[in-house]
Amino acid sequence: MAQAHPDPDTVRSALALAVRAPSVHNTQPWQWRIGDRTVHLYADDTRQLPLADPDRRDLLLSCGAALHHFRVAARSFGWHTVVHRFPNPAEQQHLASIEFTATTPTSDVIATARAITRRRTDRRRVTSWEVPPTHTRHIIEAGTAEGALVHEIAGGGTRTRLVQAFQDAARLHRDDARYQTELALWSGRHVTPEGVPARDAVTATDPLTREFRSPELTEAVIHDLDDRGVLLLVHTGADDPLSRLRAGEATSAVLLAATTFGLATCPLTEPMELPDTRDLVRADVLSDSGFPQLIVRIGWAATSAAQVPLTPRRPLDNVVRPL
CATH class of the missing domain: 3.40.109.10 (NADH Oxidase)
Incomplete structure (x- = not known):
């Protein structure tokens, strides 16, 4: 039986x-x-x-x-x-x-x-090598099959304003002493079973990268600094707990699909953690329809880059x- x-x-x-x-x-x-x-x-x-x-x-x-x-x-x-x-x-x-x-x-x-x-969550810059559109479509389909919406963020003015939202959120967090204390509790240490180890954090030369404490990971890409890979926005029609849970499932599907292609991935959430910058993303990227939950950056890591440790x-x- x-x-x-x-x-x-x-x-x-x-x-x-x-x-x-x-x-x-x-x-x-x-x-x-x-x-x-x-x-x-x-x-x-x-x-x-x-x-x-x-x-x-x-x-x-x-x-x-x-x-x-x-x-x-x-x-x-x-x-x-x-x-x-x-x-x-x-x-x-x-x-x-x-x-x-x-x-x-x-x-x-x-x-x-x-x-x-x-x-791995790879916070380093990705190269300017193109991600094939067929890869991107497959990754988006994998995410949308999990009960949330996923779409690629276009370049040009939309992407420029998105970068501004990241910079605004980083500035607000940098000036918040209580946030900085919390961040210190959860980052900058060496190998521990929780928190972001120093070896996994990178010096924030890219405005999309959160400023964790005591970063030890070095950038491998020093050219093409204006290119930041493909940015995929995971969003939902509602903003209730169920919608957020499903957005997390969709994010996992996006990350794993990208990994099967050998792409580097990094979930990005900092602008969504503050009401003003989240509203900015909602207005500029979604035209006030739906709720942005997080962004996943995907791209090709430099061939010379050492693998990020687990x-x-x-x-x-x-x-x-x-x-």
Whole structure:
């Protein structure tokens, strides 16, 4: 008789890949609970960033990315996931209840799952080499299949105003002593299981790059400084918690699809963390229709660039418990 539910080792293996998802400042704001036939995802609000993320938007995006990573991993192990998002409206920390049905993984699913351990957040400049339009279309389709909207941000004046939003957000954050204290708690250290290690942060010569503490990563691209790769905006029609969770799932799909092509990727959220600069992005890029959630930069890394090391993660036993 065929199994009706993945065994515990398979679930833990999928969760080990799920927690490789990117999260704001590498806070990893999730908790997983394993039942007899279900897996549950909870938000860990104790890891919310009060200054960078006062409305939990980044937290929910992060958890959505982990949820999509888990779905991809489970599918690669032969299990289709049936996800009930926000199954208990009275408990907003309970983000998803996940059930399983057996399936046969395709080669595309396996390739996407393999991309989980290959993906890095690469904050360095990308080269001016063109990303083939067919790659970009495939990546956009992968994201929009996950319940959010994704489109490429055009060049010219729109991109110029977007860069201005990044610069304005960086300036406001630079002048906010409380934000700077929070940033110091979550960056600039050496290898730790949480936060952005110094070795993964780059000196912010690019206006799209957040100014983390004590950066040690050096730029590999010193030419073509006006070219910043392809910028993809993940946005939603509403701005409720479900929309933000789905935007996180779409972001994961974008990142993994880009990684399968060998592209460097970097999620960018700083302008969306402040009301004024988020409104600027909403007006200039979306013409006030919909809500910008984050931007993903994709492009080709320099062939001379050393690979960014994997960012450490908290031990699995710290974030996974029985139901």
